[in-house]
Amino acid sequence: MTHIVLAVDTDEERARLSAEGVADLDWDTDTVTVSVLHVFVDNPEGASVNQIRAARRAKEALEDAGIETRLAERSGDPAAEVIDFVEDEGADAIALAGRNRTPAGKAMFGSVSQSVMLDSDVPVVFCPTTDD
Template structure:
């Protein structure tokens, strides 16, 4: 089984694109296990990742495609938490959501995506994004 950690923030459309990209992997319904990981930087209300709309929408999409899905949450620095989680789980791949940028901004990803890409010791799948 191929394990993909999907780092999901609060942006629902980006989370759906990430889930769709993972569901489109070859034989995903039979061969892929996805973990939706949401990292809270601040959580004074004690919310759970299952209460985050983007996580729920991504979960629904993956389940509708027959992909085995789990939900996890961490707190702290998002990039570090994603990398640590992927390492501890022995993930085969990390999926982050990219953002479309102006020509000048194309060289720079969002700070979390960029940090994960540059520091990961495993493959990173970067999904496309809407123009900001």
């Protein structure tokens, strides 16, 4: 069984496109599972991943493609939590999409995608964020 972690934020369109990118890969849908992971940076009211529309939309897209999917959540630093989740779950790969940022924005705020790609011990699939 192949276990993929699809990391999503709150952008519904980016989550949908990422899920479709994962589904479009040449998987045997009988042997792959996907955990759609949302990391809460600040969650004082105790929200659940089930309340995140982007996560639900990604799950629906994957299930429509016949892929077994579950929702998962963590709280903390997004890059570190994605890596920790993958290690805890024994996942085989990570899928994620980046945001369009200017070079200055990347330098100032860093990039979760970049950190995950550099720190991951498993393959990372970078999903497109446009329908082109």
